[in-house]
Amino acid sequence: MSAGMLPVLAVMLPVLGMVLALPLGARGAERLTLALAPLGLAVAVAIAVVVYGGSAPIRHELGHWAPPLGLAFRVDGLSAAMMVTAAVVIGATALFARGQFGTAAGEAETRRAFAFWPLLLAIWGATNLALAANDLFTFYVALELLTFAAMPMVALDGKRETLEAALRYLMFALLGSVLYLLGVALMYGAAGTLDVVVLASRAGGTYPVLLAAALMTAGLLAKTALLPLHLWLPPAHAGAPAAASAVLSALVVKGSFVILLRLWFGVLPGIPGPMAAQILAGLGAAAILLGSVAALAQERLKLLVAYSTVAQIGYLFLMFPLIASMPGTETAAKAWTGGVVQAVAHAFAKAAMFLTVGLMAARLGHDRIRDIAGAGRALPVPMITFGLAGLTLMGVPPSGGFAAKWLLLAAAIEAGQWWWALVILCGGLLTGGYVYRVLSVGLRAGEATAPTRSADGQGIALVLAIVSVLLGFLPLGAFGLVQIGRLDLGP
Amino acid sequence: MSATIFGLLGAALVGIGLFGLLVRRDALLRILAFNLLGGGVFLVFGAVARRGAGAGLPADPVPQAIILTGIVVAFAATTLAVALVLRLAAAKDRG
Incomplete structure (x- = not known):
């Protein structure tokens, strides 16, 4: 074979x-x-x-x-x-x-x-x-499969709120995919092919191509839940059962993000101007700040973690202007690695966090942050898991999140776009704030007891959290993997 | 000529569907609006196929294959959405 x-x-x-x-x-x-x-x-x-x-x-x-x-x-x-x-x-x-x-x-x-x-x-x-796909239409099929598989996951409990969350998710996702398909139609009309590598040499900066790119980008943003289109994410991810939320937050939103990377840097290298990339990163910055503030204000543990996903998705979009403004340089390579490592580190950390939060909710019988005092004694392993995953989300060294945010920070300063560096630092502080809020209550002495069920699964969440931290110990050379075959450097 | 008319009609359908999807609050109306929007996209894609035809063919076959797939996907999405609306209505009836 x-x-x-x-x-x-x-x-x-x-x-x-x-x-x-x-x-x-x-x-x-x-x-x-x-x-x-x-x-x-x-x-x-x-x-x-x-x-x-x-x-x-x-x-x-x-x-x-x-x-x-x-x-x-x-x-x-x-x-x-x-x-x-x-x-x-x-x-x-x-x-x-x-x-x-x-x-x-x-x-x-x-x-x-x-x-x-x-x-x-x-x-x-x-x-x-x-x-694995390499053409715009197979991307569409993959996007639809992701939606059709993810939507029922949200509604598994069959409660009224989760059904409403699933319907809202489906509406956003369908709007996103139909806009994407319209973009595919225009792109095919302009260039006569859908293969990403072939398109890169054929698609010029003409109006149909630009319109197609705008439609496809808007559609993919709705699926990735970047800030103004994030409204579906918190109820859907917080309402799903723990195991489903973990997969939804860790993987499903990343699928459409990878397709967006292929579109911007594979199909259209250099065609969306630097301004467009700045707007995309501006939305990402708004997601980081507003999502983190919203997470700080949540009363329930699962919603806090869901809003944290909204914020962490924002980091993924900071790589766009850094690559677009310095194509082919060492700085672009740093931004690319930073963005991809952020996607990977967030996947592990957020899966760990959702699993552990689900475990805590199941064993304490509720997920109100106010009332988890004493959880540190009753549920020590889940609290450690939450803290470790929080380290990665904050970007505290040594962790995968630190490597990602450090690379993005360095690239932002090298590219002379210091404002993104400020956003990364503020985002880290705000993330620290909401992680601390949970830990400070949880580690206080209190009545919280865990009467129900055995400790099944807490080790699995802990392993995922440890992996997300260990990513930070990988030698920088190992990150060279994500540079291989970068489409913006030629096929 | 006819391809242009179909393209413009498709664009109009896209506009109507998008408006409905964004403005309407009722779930069933939004599902219908999504279908209008999808129909518009398929019509535009059909016009693209007609215009891109070469070598004496009446139409480029690739967009047609994609439209067929798209129709199946849109149908599946509609059934899924309607099933969800029905479950939601049942849940509301229960209280």
Whole structure:
């Protein structure tokens, strides 16, 4: 088997699992997911090794039809890093979810459990498809698959509030995908192809291309939940069951973000002007500041974590003006690495945080921040997990978040755009504020006790949090992986 | 000529659908508006196919294949949304 088949395998494994899971029922689907998780992780690691070893992206032409007629998969360093992240987060979530959605021997299968496992596999497959695809229409298919798999996850509880949150999420997502599709239509009309690499040489800065880029960007921002379009995220991510929130916050919003990176730096290098990139980062800065302030003001733990996602998504957009204003330089490389490491570190930290917050809510019986005094004694491991994940979100050294924010900060100063550096520093302080608020109450002496259930799953959340911190100990050379095959440096 | 008319009609549908999706509060109306919007996009894409036709073909086949996929996706999205609205209505009835 050639290395070209690896991306196909990464996409097909979860999709096949999802199809097989339907006739197997809840218990079989659970076993199948847990069996596929290590296999998928092995495939993702193999992809990363091949990409890093060969210092070149893996290309595979489906059915041996070459673009522009056929479809190609192209896995570069960015995709490889995100695929490994996705495999680890999905695997950890699956192990954790056995507590909530597992079906013990002799127990009757529930509808919730039957829905959860295939949806988890669907999200995994759709994420890998978004990462491996190399043409605008396959991106659209991946986006829709992500939405259709993520939306029911939100509504798994079937309570009225979660149904409303799911409907609002679906409306935002559908608006986003239809705007994206209109952009694809205009782009095809202007350039006559949808392959990202071919488009890069054909699409000029004409009005149809600019309009298409604007429509696609707006659509993708709605799916990524950047600030003015973030309204759906907090109720949806806070209302979902813990295991679902972890995957939604860690992976689903990153899928559309990676597609946006491909659009801006792959299809249209240099075509959206520096001003457009400044606007995008301005929205990101507003998301960091307003999202963090909103997180500070929350009464409930899960909503606090959800608003923290809104803020952390903002950091991802700071890389755009830094790359656009200094294309091809060392500074652009730093900004690129910083942005991607932020996406990876946030995925681990936020998955850990949502899992641990869900665990605390389940064991304390509530998630009101005021009343968690005493949790430090009753639930020591979840409190440590929350603190460690918080370190990464704040960007305290040594952690993955520190590496990401430090690279972005350095790039901002090198590019002479000091205002983004200020935003990063203020965002770190505000993040520290809301993490401290939870820890200060939780570590106080108080009545909070954990009467219910065993400690299932707290170790898994702790491992994810430790991984998010350990990313900061990686030698800087290892981050070279995400530079491989950067589209703005030529195919 | 006809491609231009279809394109303009598609653009008008996109406008109506977008307006409905953004302004209406009722979930069912918004789902219908989404379908209008989608129909407009498919019509625009069809006009693109007609204009891009070469070598004596009546139309470029690639956009047509994409439109078909798009229609299936839009249909699936609509059923999903309607199912959700029904569940929500049932939950409201229960209290």
